[in-house]
Structure formats: C-alpha cells, structure tokens
Amino acid sequence: MEHILQYFFTYKEAIFIIALSIFLGIEVISNVPAVLHTPLMSGANAISGVIIIGGIILVGHADLSKVSVDLLLGILALIFGTLNVVGGFAVTDRMLEMFKKKKTQKAS
Amino acid sequence: MNQILGIFDGVSVTLGDSLLELSYLISALLFVYGLKRLSNPATARNGNIWAAAGMLLAMITTALLHKNDAGHNIPISNLIIIILAISVGSVAGWIIARKVKMTAMPQLVSLYNATGGLASALVGLLEFPKAMAGNFGSLLVTVLGLLIGAVAFSGSMIAYGKLDGKVGDIRAGYMKYVNMLLIVATLAFGAWVTFNGGQPSEQMWAIWLLFGLAILYGVLFVMPIGGADMPVVISLLNALTGIAAAMAGFIYHNQAMILGGILVGAAGMILTMLMCKAMNRSLINVIIGAFGGGGAAADRDMGIMKEITVSDAAVLLNYSQKIVIIPGYGLAVAQAQHIAHELDNLLESRGVDVRYAIHPVAGRMPGHMNVLLAEADVPYEKLVEMDHINPDMPNVDVAIVIGANDVVNPAAYDDPSSPIYGMPIIDAHLAKNIIVMKRGAGKGYAGIENFLFFNDKTRMFYGNAKDSLQKLAAEIKNM
Numbered sequence: 001m002e003h004i005l006q007y008f009f010t011y012k013e014a015i016f017i018i019a020l021s022i023f024l025g026i027e028v029i030s031n032v033p034a035v036l037h038t039p040l041m042s043g044a045n046a047i048s049g050v051i052i053i054g055g056i057i058l059v060g061h062a063d064l065s066k067v068s069v070d071l072l073l074g075i076l077a078l079i080f081g082t083l084n085v086v087g088g089f090a091v092t093d094r095m096l097e098m099f100k101k102k103k104t105q106k107a108s
Numbered sequence: 109m110n111q112i113l114g115i116f117d118g119v120s121v122t123l124g125d126s127l128l129e130l131s132y133l134i135s136a137l138l139f140v141y142g143l144k145r146l147s148n149p150a151t152a153r154n155g156n157i158w159a160a161a162g163m164l165l166a167m168i169t170t171a172l173l174h175k176n177d178a179g180h181n182i183p184i185s186n187l188i189i190i191i192l193a194i195s196v197g198s199v200a201g202w203i204i205a206r207k208v209k210m211t212a213m214p215q216l217v218s219l220y221n222a223t224g225g226l227a228s229a230l231v232g233l234l235e236f237p238k239a240m241a242g243n244f245g246s247l248l249v250t251v252l253g254l255l256i257g258a259v260a261f262s263g264s265m266i267a268y269g270k271l272d273g274k275v276g277d278i279r280a281g282y283m284k285y286v287n288m289l290l291i292v293a294t295l296a297f298g299a300w301v302t303f304n305g306g307q308p309s310e311q312m313w314a315i316w317l318l319f320g321l322a323i324l325y326g327v328l329f330v331m332p333i334g335g336a337d338m339p340v341v342i343s344l345l346n347a348l349t350g351i352a353a354a355m356a357g358f359i360y361h362n363q364a365m366i367l368g369g370i371l372v373g374a375a376g377m378i379l380t381m382l383m384c385k386a387m388n389r390s391l392i393n394v395i396i397g398a399f400g401g402g403g404a405a406a407d408r409d410m411g412i413m414k415e416i417t418v419s420d421a422a423v424l425l426n427y428s429q430k431i432v433i434i435p436g437y438g439l440a441v442a443q444a445q446h447i448a449h450e451l452d453n454l455l456e457s458r459g460v461d462v463r464y465a466i467h468p469v470a471g472r473m474p475g476h477m478n479v480l481l482a483e484a485d486v487p488y489e490k491l492v493e494m495d496h497i498n499p500d501m502p503n504v505d506v507a508i509v510i511g512a513n514d515v516v517n518p519a520a521y522d523d524p525s526s527p528i529y530g531m532p533i534i535d536a537h538l539a540k541n542i543i544v545m546k547r548g549a550g551k552g553y554a555g556i557e558n559f560l561f562f563n564d565k566t567r568m569f570y571g572n573a574k575d576s577l578q579k580l581a582a583e584i585k586n587m
Contacts, residue, residue, distance in 0.1 A: 007245040014358055014366055021367050024140060025374025032147035034386075034466075034493065037379065037474035041343055042217045043146045043156050044375050047139055048350040049224045050163065050357075050368040051257075052194075054231040056170045057360055059190050060182035070234055075193050077230035082197025083204075084224035089160040090205035091216060092146075096153035098210075098482040 039095045046088025052081035124173045124181075131169035132364035138162025139368045143375065166364050167194070210483045211440040214473040215271040218342050221349050222264035228257030228352035229319065235359050236315045237308035244302070246359060251302050253355030254315070255294070255322045260348040262326030267342050270330070283332040290328060294321045329395075337394045339473040340383045344391075347376025379474075386468035388520075388531040416567030421543055422583035425455060428505035428541075431462045432497060434534055435481070437471050438511015438547065442573035445484035448510065451581045452486070458584075463490050465497040465507075465534045467515035498535045507539035509560070511546070511573045517558045527556060542566040545576050 008015060032040055055078035062071045139162050145155025171190055175181055182190070201220075208216050232254030239250035269275030301314045333341055354369025356362075384391050416424075425431060433452065439445060452462040464486065470477040478491060501507070509516050516536040519526040536542055542565050560566060569576055 003244070007243075010243070011245060011358070014361070014363070017363055017366050018354070018370050021370035022374045025143075025371045026378050028140065028144050028371075029147055029375040029378045032379075033149065034468045035475050035478045035491075036147060036149060036152060037383070037468075038213060038217070038476050038479055039152060039156075040143075040146050040475075041346055041376070041379060041473070042213075042220075043159060044143065044372045044379075045217055045221050045224065045346050045349070046156075047143065047159055047163070047368050048221075048346065048353050048372040049227070050139075050166070050365050051224060051228045051231060051353040052163075053166055053170050053362060053365055054235075054353075054356040054360055055193075055227060056167060056182075056190055057174055058231060058234055059193065060171065060174060060186050061176040061180070062186060064183075064185055064189070073230050074234055075189065077227045077234070078190065078193040079197040079200075080223040080230070081227035082194045083201040084220050084227065085160075085163055085201070086198040087201030087205045087216075087223075088220050089156060089163070090202050091208070091213070091220070092156045093153060094205060095210075095213065095479050096156060098479065099149060099152065099488070 035099075039092050039099075042088060042095065043092040046085055046092060049081055049084035049088060052078065052085055055081045125175065128169050128173040129363075131165055131173075132362065135162040135166040135364045136367040138165070139364075139371060143371060162364075209443075210480055211443060212272070213479060214339065214342065214471075214476060215268050217473070218264045218268040218271060218345070221342065221346050222261050222268060224349045225257045225260030225264060225345070225352060228349065228356055229254050229261055229322070230257075231356045231359070232257060232352075233315060233319055235356075237312070239359065240306075240308040240311060247302050249355045249358035251298050251315075251318070253352050253359065254319060255298055256348050256355065257352035258319055258322035259326040259329065260345050260352060262323040263330045263348075264326075264342070264345045266327050266330040267338055267345065271338055275331075277334060278331045283328065287325070287328050287332075290321070290325050294318070294325050297321060333394065337387075337389075339469060339476075340380055340387070340389075340391070340394050342473070343376055343380040343383060347373045347380060350374075350376055383469060383474055386474065386532065388528075411562040413561050413568050414566070416543060416569055418569075418579050418583050421567070421569055421580055422587060424541060424543070425460070425506060425508075425580070426458060426584055426587055428460055430504050431455060431460055431506045431508065432465050432492075432501070432504045432536075432539065433462065434465045434467075434507060434509045434512050434516055434536055435470060435477055436467075436510065436512025436515060438513075438545070439573050440471055440476070440480055440511070442511065442575075444510065444572075444574040444577050445480045445486075447574055447577040447581065449481070449484040449486045451577055451584070452490070454581055454584055463492050463497070465494065466491050467494050467512070467534050468532075470512060470515055494532060494534050498538075501535040501538040502540075504539040506541045506543060507536040509536055509542065509544045509546075510577070513546075513558055514556060516560050517556065518563075519556065519559055523559075536560060537563055537565075540565065543569055545569045545571070545573050547572060 058074040059078050062074055138158050142155045142159025145151040232250050235250050239247045298318055301318055350369045350372030354366045357365025357369055455462050466477050468474055514528055516534050518537045520528050520531045520533045523529055537560050544561055
C-alpha cells in the first residue's frame with residue numbers, strides 16, 4: 001500500500017493529466033456527427049503517432065559508435081511513427097478536402 | 109538567465125529545458141484544439157492542420173532541445189539520422205496517403221494505426237533495460253506500452269488484411285477460449301516480467317517472448333471478428349495505440365505524449381461505443397461473439413426473389429416522384445459512386461426528387477459513405493441521415509438499395525433470433541417499390557438472410573453495381 005501511494009506521488013502530475021484527458025477526450029468527441037467519424041478516427045490516429053517523440057529521443061541519444069540491433073530498431077520505430085503521423089494527417093486532409101469543396105460550391 | 113530559471117533548490121533548469129516544456133504545453137493544447145475542431149464539419153480541415161502543427165512543433169523542439177540524463181543535447185550525427193528516418197517515413201506516408209483510393213480508406217487508417225502501434229512497442233522494447241534498472245512504476249508502464257502497442261500493431265495488420273480481402277475469418281467456437289487463455293497467459297507473464305526483477309541482460313529473452321505473445325494475441329483477437337464489425341475493431345485498436353503512446357509518455361515524463369495519447373484513447377473509446385450503439389451491439393459481444401450466420405430465417409419459408417429487367421427498372425424510376433438511394437459497401441467496392449451520381453443527375457433533370465439515405469455504419473466505417481459520395485461530387489444536402497429519412501419512407505416511390513444488406517434488413521424489427529435484431533435500420537421496406545442491386549442471390553457480407561429481398565414490393569437487379577447503374581442510366585437516357 002505504501003508503495004502504491006509512493007508511486008502515485010512520484011507520478012502525480014501524469015496521473016492528473018490522464019484523469020483530466022479522459023474527460024477531455026470524451027467531451028470533445030461526444031457531439032460529433034456520423035459524417036465525420038471516419039476523418040475523426042483518422043485524425044485521432046495521426047495524433048497517436050505522438051510516439052514519434054519517443055523515437056526521436058531514442059535515436060537522438062543512441063550510441064552511434066557501433067551498429068547495434070537497438071539502433072536499427074530505434075530507427076525503425078522512428079520511420080513507422082513518422083508514417084503514422086504524416087500519412088495520418090495527409091489522408092485526413094484529403095478526406096476533408098472533399099467536404100470543403102462541397103461547401104464552396106454551395107456558396108457560389 | 110540559467111540562474112534565474114533555477115528556481116527550485118537543487119534542480120538546475122536551463123533555458124532550453126524550459127523552452128522544451130513550454131513547446132510541449134503548446135503542442136498539447138494544439139492537439140486538444142485540433143481534435144475539437146475536427147469534430148465539427150465546418151472547421152474539421154482546419155482542426156486537422158492545427159493538430160499537425162502541434163506535432164511538428166513537438167518534433168522540432170525535441171530534436172533541438174532534448175537532453176539526456178547526462179545533460180547532453182542530441183549530437184549532430186544523431187540528428188542527421190533522425191532527419192533521414194523522418195524523411196523516409198514522411199515521403200512514404202505522404203505518397204500512400206495521396207495515392208490510395210477513397211474506397212480503401214478504412215484499410216489505410218488501419219495500416220497507419222499498425223505503424224503507430226509498432227513504433228510504441230519498439231520504444232517499449234528498447235527502453236526495457238533502462239526501465240529494469242529504474243523503479244517499479246517505470247517498468248510497469250514500459251511493459252504495458254510494449255504489450256498494448258504490440259496488440260494494436262498485429263491486430264491492425266489483421267484488420268487491414270481482412271478489409272483488403274487478403275485474410276479470411278476464423279469463426280471456430282473454440283477461438284474465444286483460446287483467446288481468453290492466451291490473454292491470461294500474456295498478462296500473467298507480463299506481471300512476472302514486471303515483478304521478477306533481476307539483471308536487465310538476463311531478462312531480454314523474457315521481453316522478446318512477451319512481445320511475441322502480444323503479437324500473437326493481436327492476431328488471434330481480430331481473426332474471429334466478422335467483417336461487419338471491423339469498424340468497431342479499428343476504432344478500438346486506434347484507442348489502444350493512443351494508450352500505448354501515453355505509456356511511452358510516462359517513460360519519458362513527457363506531458364504532450366501523455367495528453368495526446370490519452371486524448372486519442374478516450375476519444376477512440378467513445379467513438380467505439382457510438383459505433384456499437386449504431387449497430388445495437390455491446391462491445392463485449394463484438395469481441396467475444398462471432399458475428400453472422402444463424403437466425404430463424406434459415407428454416408422460415410422466405411418465398412421467392414423476383415427479378416426486374418433493365419427497361420422495367422428504367423420506366424419505374426423515370427416516372428417516380430421521389431427516389432431514395434440507399435448505398436452500402438457494394439457501391440464502394442464497385443467504385444459506383446460516380447455513376448450513381450450521374451444517374452441521380454439524370455433523374456433530377458427529369459423532375460425526380462433523388463436523395464441518399466445514409467446509415468450510420470454504411471460502408472466499412474462510419475461516415476465512409478459520406479466521404480465516398482462527397483468524392484463523387486454528390487451535394488452535401490442530398491445525403492440524409494437515417495433518423496431523418498425514415499419518417500418519410502412511406503412517401504417514397506422507389507427505394508434503390510445499392511450493395512447494402514444488413515442496414516435495410518427488417519429482421520432487425522421482427523426476428524428476435526436474428527443476430528441483428530434491434531439494430532436501427534433504414535426502413536426501405538416501407539417504400540412503395542424497392543429495387544435491390546446486388547451481385548448475386550447469395551447472403552451478404554455478414555451472412556444473414558434478408559427478408560427485404562423476398563418482399564412482394566421488392567425487385568432484384570443482379571450484377572455489379574457499376575455495370576447495373578450504367579445500363580440503367582443508358583436506358584433512361586434513351587427514354
């Protein structure tokens with residue numbers, strides 16, 4: 001029990017962020033119309049590519065003096081993370097572009 | 109300046125550290141703001157760009173300002189490798205995103221989700237030795253990140269394969285016991301790795317084995333789930349990837365990662381729930397119960413399906429007042445959205461009122477149909493949601509069902525034994541006439557008999573949706 005409380009104390013800021021983010025995520029999404037479900041999923045998916053920061057830190061401080069499995073896996077993580085981020089945002093934009101086109105046509 | 113910023117006793121804080129944390133705060137706010145704007149049609153595109161800007165900011169500041177425990181910045185040589193890796197990922201991601209067909213969108217989202225999950229799992233794998241040397245908390249989040257990321261990765265790959273038609277279903281009843289056994293074993297082994305302690309170098313086999321188990325679980329978890337439930341699964345896996353990223357945020361004490369990850373996790377869970385609701389199924393049911401088949405329909409006298417010729421269909425449509433098109437995945441597969449729009453333009457020019465009725469889970473993903481029809485330039489106002497079209501259905505002269513099946517199956521109302529009983533449907537059966545465009549007389553994707561096809565008012569129009577629509581449009585043009 002003491003241990004658990006201690007870990008809670010060590011990570012208190014992070015745990016606060018988690019608790020509040022859960023409600024924030026629910027709140028932000030709850031009123032979304034069905035039309036936007038696919039783009040929203042895709043956009044959220046791109047945000048989950050934030051793991052790329054971890055990849056940058058990993059490769060950034062990796063030992064380059066020898067080629068190791070760790071270094072190669074780190075680079076792989078970075079490449080895959082970037083794929084998720086760039087591809088995710090690009091494809092979301094492409095989907096939403098088509099909705100946008102309708103809007104301007106309607107206005108003209 | 110460095111001294112001024114050293115406000116806490118015993119902690120040296122440099123300007124760079126503060127700027128980095130400040131940039132993370134801004135990134136986190138941009139994620140929230142972007143996601144908020146993404147959930148409104150008018151601001152969605154702009155929101156996507158804000159979120160992307162937040163990501164770019166976090167990437168740049170991390171590369172330039174991040175320090176390791178020894179206080180060293182990222183060396184130039186490592187920066188070059190980072191830039192190269194990011195360039196490779198960016199170019200590949202960009203090309204795939206631009207080239208892929210709109211019909212393949214669900215697969216693509218699934219594929220990207222797999223890459224994100226794999227990245228999280230790899231980060232967990234690589235951070236494991238360091239985490240073992242650290243405290244229990246850091247080890248726990250590392251193992252969790254690895255597990256969740258690996259499941260999200262392999263699960264998404266299988267989901268991708270299924271949606272792309274490369275992977276079939278395994279619907280054996282014993283699968284659920286195998287899966288339960290496997291998840292218990294995986295979690296137990298994960299707990300053992302977390303609590304066992306020992307030298308990191310001696311535990312590497314364990315973490316690789318855990319990685320393998322999680323991959324295997326992801327595969328077997330998605331294998332038995334039917335194609336009709338795939339959107340729910342993708343959304344769930346998407347939420348998992350977010351949580352895995354948040355776990356990695358714990359490892360690096362990185363608030364932007366934690367917030368971004370949990371935000372996606374929570375949003376993904378809600379989206380999953382919304383989809384389950386639209387299909388009137390519980391999440392547990394989706395995961396454990398294999399969907400499809402069954403229903404009393406098998407032994408019930410269904411009557412016969414009646415075909416319609418092209419010319420009869422053309423006459424019927426041409427002299428109608430009100431037509432509702434109900435598109436399903438069959439329309440998407442046949443790439444028939446453009447020709448459908450051509451047909452509706454033609455009919456509009458003859459004074460017929462044509463609208464599209466969109467079921468919340470039509471296609472392979474919620475909102476997928478809207479994206480496809482928008483691609484074909486169908487005006488936004490013509491797309492009517494299920495709840496708005498249903499009260500007007502009895503006044504509709506012809507309901508044209510194109511490649512849709514379960515979303516118009518009246519068994520949802522009157523057959524308690526049907527797997528889709530209770531699911532909200534578009535009331536095509538209330539229209540005065542119904543034309544069903546279908547490839548053949550067989551059961552649909554979910555394998556459930558559809559009473560609508562045997563209705564006295566229903567006429568079947570067999571063939572590939574695109575060919576059928578083309579023939580129909582040509583026939584009407586000649587009238």
